[in-house]
Amino acid sequence: xxxxxxxxxxxxxxxALPPDWxxxxxxxxxxxxxxxxxxxxxxxxMGAIYIERRAMGRMQSxxxxxxxxxxxxxxxxxxxxxxxxxxxxxxxNADKIVHWLAPVIAFAPVLMIFAVVPFQNGALLADLNIxxxxxxxxxxxxxxxxxxxxxxxxxxxxxxxxxxxxAAVVSYEIPLVLSIVGVVLVAGSMSLNTIVLKQDIxxxxxxPLGFLIFFAAACAEINRSPFDLMEADSEIVAGFHTEYSGxxxxxxxxxxxxxxxxxxxxxxxIFLGGWRGPLLxxxxxxxxxxxxxxxxxxxxxxxxxxxxIDQLMALAWKFLFPLALINLFVTAVQxxxxxxxLPWTAVYINIAIxxxxxxxxxxxxxxxxxxxxx
Amino acid sequence: xxxxxxxTLNTEPFVVNIGPVHPSTHGVFRMRCKLDGEVVIDIEPVxxxxxxxxxxxxxxxxxTGFIPLTDRLDYISPMSNNLGYCLAxxxxxxxxxxxxxxxxxxxxxxxxRLANHCVAVGSMLNDAGAYFTPFMxxxxxxxxxxxxxxxxxxxxxxxxxxxxxGVSQDIPAEFLPALEKVVKRLTKFLKEYxxxxxxxxxxxxxxxxxxxxxxxxxxxxxxSGPVARxxxxxxxxxxxxxxxxxxxxxxxxxxxxxxxxxxRYRVRIEEMTQSLRIIxxxxxxxxxGPIKADLPHIIYPPAGEVYAHIEAPKGELxxxxxxxxxxxxxxxxxxxxxxxxxxxxxxxxxGWKIADLILIFGSIDITMGEVDx
Amino acid sequence: xxxxxxxxxxxxxxxxxxxxxxxxxxxxSVLVKSDSLVQVAAYLKDTDGLKFAYLNxxxxxxxxxxxxxxxxxxxxxxxxxxxxxxxxxxxxNPSVPSxxxxxxxxxxxxxxxYDLFGIKFEGHPNLKRIFLWDGFPGYxxxxxxxx
Numbered sequence: 001x002x003x004x005x006x007x008x009x010x011x012x013x014x015x016a017l018p019p020d021w022x023x024x025x026x027x028x029x030x031x032x033x034x035x036x037x038x039x040x041x042x043x044x045x046m047g048a049i050y051i052e053r054r055a056m057g058r059m060q061s062x063x064x065x066x067x068x069x070x071x072x073x074x075x076x077x078x079x080x081x082x083x084x085x086x087x088x089x090x091x092x093n094a095d096k097i098v099h100w101l102a103p104v105i106a107f108a109p110v111l112m113i114f115a116v117v118p119f120q121n122g123a124l125l126a127d128l129n130i131x132x133x134x135x136x137x138x139x140x141x142x143x144x145x146x147x148x149x150x151x152x153x154x155x156x157x158x159x160x161x162x163x164x165x166x167a168a169v170v171s172y173e174i175p176l177v178l179s180i181v182g183v184v185l186v187a188g189s190m191s192l193n194t195i196v197l198k199q200d201i202x203x204x205x206x207x208p209l210g211f212l213i214f215f216a217a218a219c220a221e222i223n224r225s226p227f228d229l230m231e232a233d234s235e236i237v238a239g240f241h242t243e244y245s246g247x248x249x250x251x252x253x254x255x256x257x258x259x260x261x262x263x264x265x266x267x268x269x270i271f272l273g274g275w276r277g278p279l280l281x282x283x284x285x286x287x288x289x290x291x292x293x294x295x296x297x298x299x300x301x302x303x304x305x306x307x308x309i310d311q312l313m314a315l316a317w318k319f320l321f322p323l324a325l326i327n328l329f330v331t332a333v334q335x336x337x338x339x340x341x342l343p344w345t346a347v348y349i350n351i352a353i354x355x356x357x358x359x360x361x362x363x364x365x366x367x368x369x370x371x372x373x374x
Numbered sequence: 375x376x377x378x379x380x381x382t383l384n385t386e387p388f389v390v391n392i393g394p395v396h397p398s399t400h401g402v403f404r405m406r407c408k409l410d411g412e413v414v415i416d417i418e419p420v421x422x423x424x425x426x427x428x429x430x431x432x433x434x435x436x437x438t439g440f441i442p443l444t445d446r447l448d449y450i451s452p453m454s455n456n457l458g459y460c461l462a463x464x465x466x467x468x469x470x471x472x473x474x475x476x477x478x479x480x481x482x483x484x485x486x487r488l489a490n491h492c493v494a495v496g497s498m499l500n501d502a503g504a505y506f507t508p509f510m511x512x513x514x515x516x517x518x519x520x521x522x523x524x525x526x527x528x529x530x531x532x533x534x535x536x537x538x539x540g541v542s543q544d545i546p547a548e549f550l551p552a553l554e555k556v557v558k559r560l561t562k563f564l565k566e567y568x569x570x571x572x573x574x575x576x577x578x579x580x581x582x583x584x585x586x587x588x589x590x591x592x593x594x595x596x597x598s599g600p601v602a603r604x605x606x607x608x609x610x611x612x613x614x615x616x617x618x619x620x621x622x623x624x625x626x627x628x629x630x631x632x633x634x635x636x637x638r639y640r641v642r643i644e645e646m647t648q649s650l651r652i653i654x655x656x657x658x659x660x661x662x663g664p665i666k667a668d669l670p671h672i673i674y675p676p677a678g679e680v681y682a683h684i685e686a687p688k689g690e691l692x693x694x695x696x697x698x699x700x701x702x703x704x705x706x707x708x709x710x711x712x713x714x715x716x717x718x719x720x721x722x723x724x725g726w727k728i729a730d731l732i733l734i735f736g737s738i739d740i741t742m743g744e745v746d747x
Numbered sequence: 748x749x750x751x752x753x754x755x756x757x758x759x760x761x762x763x764x765x766x767x768x769x770x771x772x773x774x775x776s777v778l779v780k781s782d783s784l785v786q787v788a789a790y791l792k793d794t795d796g797l798k799f800a801y802l803n804x805x806x807x808x809x810x811x812x813x814x815x816x817x818x819x820x821x822x823x824x825x826x827x828x829x830x831x832x833x834x835x836x837x838x839x840n841p842s843v844p845s846x847x848x849x850x851x852x853x854x855x856x857x858x859x860x861y862d863l864f865g866i867k868f869e870g871h872p873n874l875k876r877i878f879l880w881d882g883f884p885g886y887x888x889x890x891x892x893x894x
Contacts, residue, residue: 421855421877421878422876422877422878422879422880425878425879427887429863429888430887430888591851593800593801593823594800594850594851594852595850595851595852596801596802596803596804596850596852596853597852607823609823614826615826679808681803681819681830683803690803692803692804694804694806694817694819696808704808705806705808705809707804707806709803709804713855713856713859714804714852714855714856716855717851717852717854717855718851746878747878
């Protein structure tokens with residue numbers, strides 16, 4: 001009954017709009033920007049796939065895709081067409097509905113993240129005053145989709161991959177949020193647009209430790225190497241999407257890169273000054289910075305071996321979490337005691353604190369516990 | 375009142391088949407793993423997916439006719455297999471190999487060791503999760519060595535180069551300069567590789583202390599080659615039982631201390647350096663002369679039996695041949711390095727995680743062609 | 748240099764220790780009766796001065812009237828090697844005692860011989876076919892095996 005009431009109320013309320021309703025153009029504004037955003041994300045993902053494959057090719061002393069179109073630029077398109085035309089295989093003992101639903105649930109939240117990311121001053125779908133909270137809340141929903149995929153596939157590799165992913169996300173969420181809180185303290189706002197506006201000095205300099213923690217935690221959260229345990233191809237074949245093919249696999253593929261782009265965009269926004277920059281138009285600055293961050297992720301992927309699951313947990317709880325707490329404390333003291341300190345002094349102090357902490361902490365910190373007696 | 379049994383969750387280990395089709399089982403190997411979450415409780419290796427009955431085929435071929443099949447044993451290092459088999463037949467028939475052929479054989483065998491260790495190290499790191507970068511780097515260098523093999527025998531994978539009493543054809547004039555270039559390149563490459571990975575924090579965390587194989591267990595299981603040497607057994611057939619002309623070269627036997635994955639990785643890298651040393655010496659000393667002993671096409675070795683072994687890249691490769699003075703071996707047994715090196719796998723992986731299982735398995739470096747034969 | 752220790756020397760040492768166990772001693776091999784194989788092998792493995800602790804390989808040969816199982820042992824300490832042989836008769840149910848209790852490395856190789864020759868290794872903890880599937884007709888490395 002409650003739902004019917006709600007619908008009726010809604011119909012009634014159309015006649016009498018609430019006083020803070022943003023005007024008659026609201027729906028057009030919403031529709032237009034949503035479509036633009038989805039298109040933007042898709043294009044960015046294609047760019048990301050191209051960059052990843054080409055850059056990895058260069059770093060691994062091979063060519064990378066170079067046959068489709070000039071410099072292989074059409075490779076992502078070819079990939080997309082190929083993957084869409086492929087047969088959709090559902091294993092016999094899969095939980096069919098969950099298996100079908102999982103890619104959708106994983107995909108939707110990633111797009112939603114972009115709703116609050118400013119591409120330019122004020123150019124964002126919704127300028128939420130709790131933008132960061134929204135991002136933190138939304139970004140971990142896709143884990144549900146991943147876990148559904150792993151559970152419903154009826155495959156042990158998938159299940160292992162999904163379990164690993166849940167463990168990783170639950171652990172890394174904490175340092176991730178704590179390192180953002182430092183930024184929020186400095187900026188004094190949770191709205192991403194305001195945070196960008198406050199960055200006369202990019203927060204990577206004011207919050208260097210926070211940046212490192214956020215970067216590591218973000219890599220773990222979106223399962224980029226060296227934390228790509230959930231799809232560790234040498235161990236559990238393809239992890240949670242082992243049993244996916246065709247369009248559903250394409251969705252997961254999309255999620256993977258869209259998440260990477262989303263995290264790069266968030267890092268750009270809250271640490272690298274977002275769309276701010278000289279000469280170039282703001283939106284271009286934003287895209288360039290996003291891709292630079294993404295490139296660093298590609299770089300680590302080609303360079304580092306993968307950590308083990310217990311080492312992954314140890315890194316989160318023994319290293320990143322305490323450091324994030326300390327960082328938060330230090331930032332809070334700085335903001336409270338010297339609110340008007342010269343920013344450059346704070347930069348030097350914070351970089352010094354970061355170096356000292358990282359070296360000190362890594363002294364008495366052991367990565368993982370090794371063998372288990374049976 | 376509830377008992378504790380009602381309170382605890384009932385858990386049971388679950389069984390995962392890793393292989394025969396899996397990205398990192400190095401062929402068609404299969405492990406039935408019993409897992410408790412991520413922890414490996416027990417494994418049972420299952421073989422036979424690549425069994426071709428090579429030992430039976432040997433009984434139906436002439437002594438020379440079996441050489442191409444030895445290529446298919448350990449297909450990562452066919453030259454060594456050729457050498458091992460030819461040495462066994464020569465020992466059986468008492469054939470003297472010309473000097474030049476001996477030098478060519480040593481150069482080929484050491485190049486093969488380099489190529490094999492390139493694959494071993496690269497794929498081990500790939501198993502550790504370094505996404506194909508070390509793999510591509512080592513394969514790039516292996517490519518140069520394969521080019522050299524291509525130059526001498528026209529093949530890139532199954533060389534079929536050595537013959538009973540020598541080698542099939544002389545090295546071309548441009549081989550030695552090319553070899554010199556490759557040696558220089560590899561020396562540089564090894565340094566670069568060391569710089570990139572020797573102190574890599576994640577590699578240390580993943581490989582140090584993982585999959586320890588004790589010296590006693592290694593001896594008890596008959597484990598040989600780099601795996602045994604990493605456990606601290608200073609045993610290299612090139613020194614312990616010098617075949618061919620290995621007593622003429624100076625080189626060291628690198629050994630490890632702990633017998634963990636990292637030591638196995640280190641020993642392989644060190645061995646590559648030593649191989650380069652041997653190649654440098656051999657290419658300087660190589661004399662002229664014939665490359666093949668004067669033998670009839672079909673040989674009839676005297677009745678008897680013989681066992682000849684060499685230090686193949688993966689360990690002791692031996693051929694046990696029984697002859698009845700006929701055209702073909704009466705019985706030809708291959709000592710399968712890879713199969714015997716797997717004997718301790720179960721103890722090595724117990725209690726480690728799946729990720730370690732893959733890494734430990736990768737660090738043993740097996741070829742299924744040799745395991746199943 | 749791995750010297751094959753004069754097998755006559757070893758054979759005399761063994762026959763004084765295990766009277767009646769040694770059937771013959773060739774140039775580099777010692778032929779042992781199959782029922783005393785494990786004791787002889789254990790003696791060779793653990794006695795000071797011999798210490799043949801390393802089992803190179805196990806194989807078998809079909810000589811029609813009997814199967815010969817060949818063990819090559821190496822002493823890593825003294826750098827010497829010896830070949831130990833034993834025979835089993837009969838084609839229906841030949842059997843040899845297993846040395847897996849002494850050498851873990853014998854496990855797979857004995858299974859392989861069982862698989863391809865049909866020789867049973869008594870005392871082997873897990874004697875199953877290793878390369879061929881259960882129910883494979885015959886034992887392919889036997890000389891009388893036909894496809």
